[in-house]
Amino acid sequence: MEPIKAGIIGFGRVAGNHLNKMRETGLYDVVGVCDITESRREAAEAEGMKSTDSLDTFLGWDIELVLITTHSSAHYADALKVAAAKKHMLIEKPLAIRGHEAEEMVQAAKDNGVVLTAHHNRHYDGDYRLVKKAIRDGAIGDIVSIENRTLGARPAVGYGVADYNQAWRITAAAGGGTLLDFGPHWVEQVLDLMDGHKVVSVFADVRHTKWGDSDDLFDITMVFENGTRARAAKADISYYSLPYKWLVLGTDATLVCERGGADSVSIYGENYETKRKDTVEAENLHANIARHLREGEDLIITGDHALRVMQVLEAARQSGASGKSLDVEI
Structure with missing residues (x-):
């Protein structure tokens, strides 16, 4: 299976955990990171990824799946931009901070023909x-x-x-x-x-x-x-x-x-x-997402399920x- 080209917005501790799990599956090529903090960009580069502090630049890279791990209040704006760029997304929980934001995010993904899923890790x-x-x-x-x-x-x-x-x-x-x-x-x-x-x-x-x-x-x-x-x-x-x-x-x-x-x-x-x-x-969320995108495997955490939570x-x-x-x- 061809690896999924992925990128990360917000390279903090949670993102580091995701990075390790994605690499363990052997199903991802994590290309780069967008982060406003210089030391976090340097940390990404030390992991062999490219980095930028510009979301527009990041969204111009050859990436299929975006992992959004910014603080919770930033998920909404980031997700709308990612959807508009026609890229799939995995969003760290909570999906958003308000119900109407989550509804708009899920609808934006559907309107743009991309997959939206959430990292509900306690499901496992x-x-x-x-x-x-x-x-x-x-x-x-x-x-x-x-x-x-x-x-x-x-x-x-x-x-x-x-x-x-x-x-x-x-x-x-x-x-x-x-x-x-x-x-x-x-x-x-x-x-x-x-x-x-x-x-x-x-x-x-x-x-x-x-x-x-x-x-x-x-x-x-x-x-x-x-x-x-x-x-x-x-x-x-x-x-x-x-x-x-x-x-x-x-x-x-x-x-x-x-x-x-x-x-x-x-x-x-x-x-x-x-x-x-x-x-x-145990089910593997990251492997499931990759197989869903490449092989059509049923998605464990759908956007609609994540929306119900919100x-x-x-x-x-x-x-x-x-x-x-x-x-x-x-």
Whole structure:
């Protein structure tokens, strides 16, 4: 298969992770980088890539796929320019910072005949794959309710390169805050688990309490058209960690999975308790994108799926601001 010629906008820590994974597949030729920070351009050149601080220059290169890993508030403008240049794109989550931006981005990709996908990497987490397989195998019957939540004491400010302002992660104007940082992870997992069922209402508590000027707590309740309720939540202000990440009530049994990275799930029935240690092959997002572009393989994370995630997050933001539940059709 002919390698995909790719380029990166925003060469920070996340982009470096992508670069390594793309190279590991052997399916990409990562040509160059666009970054406004000189030291990051130098880092790209040290990796054997060309670099520029001009997006127009970058989009003029012979590139098929653009990886957008700028800070969240820049995704919208970058994506529209990439779509207009007729180039496919992989966008780091969150897709955008507002629902209407995400809608325009997905539509722009369709209008220009290019592929838009998002890096929802927690779709591939081991704990989630175990939970999904157990439920798909009928281990708990029909889903009644879902809890997918974590607690922590600090935001992810330290995650990034030292030569760029890491405080953007707790700065609202830059798209910081835990709703847009971890919300896409937990909401995407729930939507995938409930594939085929629309969300009909959203109620959320979204608050800023101590870190920067962005939210550091979200607690979202989604109600699906079949009556299932799902809770996706994350707090960066808790000095206690829950013993579990997943708690799923079913009509026949209850599923519990410990914090992310667990190698088993526990199933509790009327007179039994059992642990499942299924072997679930991990999907490779970067290989999937390349095979989709070259061979027509089904795309794991479609633009429409990523858009649903953003629509739920937008509804959560509005609900958190108003203190009221929102009727939706997502």
